[in-house]
Amino acid sequence: MTLALLRSKAFTTLLSLVLLVDLGQAIQETTTTASTSKDWWETAQFYQIYPRSFKDSDGDGIGDLNGITSKLEYLKDLGVTAAWLSPIFTSPMVDFGYDISDFFDIQPEYGTLDDFRNLIKKANELGLKIILDFVPNHSSDENDWFKKSVKREKGYADYYIWHDGKVNATTGKREPPSNWLQYFRGSAWQWNEERQQYYLHQFAVQQPDLNYRSPDVVAQMKRVLRYWLNEGVAGFRCDTVPTLFEVQPDADGQYPDEAISGITQDPDDRNFLTAKYVEDQPETIDMVYQWRTVLDDYQRIYGGNSSVLLIETYSPAWYTMQFYGNRSVNGAHLPFNFNFISVIEKNGLSAKTVQYSIDLWLQNMPAGRTPNWVLGNHDRRRAASRYGLKHIDAMNMLVMILPGASVTYQGEELGMTDGEISWEDTVDPWACNSNPNIFEQYTRDPERTPFQWTSGTNAGFTQGPTTWLPLAADYKTINVETESAADHSHLTIYKSLTALRRSSKTLQNGNTRYKVLSEDVFVVKRSLSGAASIIYVSNFGSSTVTVNLTEFDKTLPASLGLLIRSLDSKKTDGVKYAIGQLELESGEALVFSTE
Ligand code: GLC
Numbered sequence: 001m002t003l004a005l006l007r008s009k010a011f012t013t014l015l016s017l018v019l020l021v022d023l024g025q026a027i028q029e030t031t032t033t034a035s036t037s038k039d040w041w042e043t044a045q046f047y048q049i050y051p052r053s054f055k056d057s058d059g060d061g062i063g064d065l066n067g068i069t070s071k072l073e074y075l076k077d078l079g080v081t082a083a084w085l086s087p088i089f090t091s092p093m094v095d096f097g098y099d100i101s102d103f104f105d106i107q108p109e110y111g112t113l114d115d116f117r118n119l120i121k122k123a124n125e126l127g128l129k130i131i132l133d134f135v136p137n138h139s140s141d142e143n144d145w146f147k148k149s150v151k152r153e154k155g156y157a158d159y160y161i162w163h164d165g166k167v168n169a170t171t172g173k174r175e176p177p178s179n180w181l182q183y184f185r186g187s188a189w190q191w192n193e194e195r196q197q198y199y200l201h202q203f204a205v206q207q208p209d210l211n212y213r214s215p216d217v218v219a220q221m222k223r224v225l226r227y228w229l230n231e232g233v234a235g236f237r238c239d240t241v242p243t244l245f246e247v248q249p250d251a252d253g254q255y256p257d258e259a260i261s262g263i264t265q266d267p268d269d270r271n272f273l274t275a276k277y278v279e280d281q282p283e284t285i286d287m288v289y290q291w292r293t294v295l296d297d298y299q300r301i302y303g304g305n306s307s308v309l310l311i312e313t314y315s316p317a318w319y320t321m322q323f324y325g326n327r328s329v330n331g332a333h334l335p336f337n338f339n340f341i342s343v344i345e346k347n348g349l350s351a352k353t354v355q356y357s358i359d360l361w362l363q364n365m366p367a368g369r370t371p372n373w374v375l376g377n378h379d380r381r382r383a384a385s386r387y388g389l390k391h392i393d394a395m396n397m398l399v400m401i402l403p404g405a406s407v408t409y410q411g412e413e414l415g416m417t418d419g420e421i422s423w424e425d426t427v428d429p430w431a432c433n434s435n436p437n438i439f440e441q442y443t444r445d446p447e448r449t450p451f452q453w454t455s456g457t458n459a460g461f462t463q464g465p466t467t468w469l470p471l472a473a474d475y476k477t478i479n480v481e482t483e484s485a486a487d488h489s490h491l492t493i494y495k496s497l498t499a500l501r502r503s504s505k506t507l508q509n510g511n512t513r514y515k516v517l518s519e520d521v522f523v524v525k526r527s528l529s530g531a532a533s534i535i536y537v538s539n540f541g542s543s544t545v546t547v548n549l550t551e552f553d554k555t556l557p558a559s560l561g562l563l564i565r566s567l568d569s570k571k572t573d574g575v576k577y578a579i580g581q582l583e584l585e586s587g588e589a590l591v592f593s594t595e
């Protein structure tokens with residue numbers, strides 16, 4: 001499944017059908033059992049920082065490392081375990097850091113290696129872990145490796161995927177080797193005058209794909225991992241893993257064309273074709289196992305905590321689950337679970353789609369592995385905009401009540417919503433390669449607007465006069481300053497959740513049961529013998545309903561103590577509520593304890 005396919009209409013229809021079939025036997029309960037001894041990442045709250053938009057320290061309107069360092073206390077106070085940083089490496093910024101020209105150094109506008117070391121030092125002092133973005137699929141075309149490859153320098157000639165192309169029998173003209181399309185619109189092949197060959201780029205023209213069939217490339221990228229482990233990072237988020245390998249050319253050296261998918265009529269859109277030959281190849285899975293070995297070996301040699309691999313993949317479950325490893329080998333600690341994004345984006349938010357999203361992960365996950373729950377990232381519309389601001393607490397609660405790790409994208413703890421981005425303001429290459437009529441479908445800038453620290457000038461993001469993207473309109477009310485001062489806010493709710501996660505053995509180690517209780521109401525119970533059970537209940541519908549929680553679980557006491565409630569809930573924390581007739585307003589979400 002491609003990233004782009006998940007955006008498409010046809011896929012919506014497809015998935016709706018799957019949902020209907022699946023829900024035929026729905027409202028069933030699911031039980032998962034967990035073990036008791038857990039490594040740090042198994043119950044971690046990961047927090048994604050998009051460095052360009054988090055905090056600017058030098059007034060240029062662009063976030064930077066010293067900005068992040070100055071806000072580590074905020075992360076500590078939030079109660080998160082580890083922060084993963086989108087790329088901070090030297091880059092011409094065509095894809096805002098995902099086009100790396102030097103994998104071993106820091107982008108000057110973000111700071112220096114010393115600034116990074118200082119960030120790590122401060123994070124260590126606070127007991128926070130730092131995870132970096134590892135971008136293995138491609139480099140920038142300004143990377144020395146690519147320049148050397150263009151010149152066919154010894155050792156670098158095969159670093160990228162080069163091809164002569166085909167000669168058209170009728171016109172006699174040279175054409176690209178295949179019809180493959182890049183993500184950011186148009187052909188995935190680019191002619192290079194100097195080398196007189198085409199190179200492959202699954203993303204922008206300036207992001208040539210590295211050749212993983214070259215042992216030198218494989219070794220080089222392992223060097224990248226070890227280099228940053230030496231700098232004290234706690235692991236990596238691995239970017240666009242499914243595109244690592246493409247199919248091998250046939251006996252005549254030719255690549256097969258992809259079939260027309262029928263999903264869109266737009267011939268420049270990646271969705272126009274299938275992605276059978278350019279994604280989800282079997283070799284990719286083994287490469288992830290090899291990276292895991294690099295991390296495990298590092299720990300064996302130097303000691304210290306385990307470092308983690310988080311994998312970005314929007315692939316179908318049969319493929320994604322292989323990243324975890326199998327009986328004989330360990331793979332990624334956590335292949336990201338994007339079901340709460342992809343399934344709900346296409347089918348709407350309801351008790352049923354929530355249950356389906358959870359089932360889709362837990363019922364496919366290999367035994368003994370750790371689940372994880374992601375609400376958003378820098379590539380998708382912000383959670384509060386996708387689910388509706390009314391449901392942001394319900395969703396933040398859900399990912400922290402469910403077993404395993406959870407992932408927050410910066411601003412989700414505040415209920416930040418998407419910024420308004422005009423064609424003139426958009427800078428994302430995906431949008432810029434389109435046109436003013438369709439760019440809104442492609443731009444990822446709305447979810448990348450500056451983080452909202454205060455209600456003051458430029459939301460406290462910068463002291464300078466400008467910000468690299470305009471601020472979202474709601475910064476005067478949705479910001480850290482205002483929400484910290486309030487008795488009850490999205491932020492205080494989020495903090496109560498992380499605190500509960502840290503203190504509750506039940507949430508860390510307990511069993512899990514969940515159920516669609518009535519049309520709109522979803523309920524989760526976590527339980528552990530000898531400890532209080534935690535119960536989550538949420539009304540995703542548009543009207544008030546009354547439910548009987550004993551229908552879900554007859555062993556529950558007649559009343560439950562309220563621990564945490566969504567922003568608009570009129571109930572009172574600490575009070576016990578009878579659960580035989582529990583009234584829930586639209587959007588109300590509650591976390592109870594049996595004690
Ligand atoms: C991943 C990143 C995205 C980037 C792409 C190419 O999907 O999350 O932001 O544009 O890879 O590196």
Ligand code: MG
Binds near residue numbers: 056
């Ligand atoms: Mg700056």
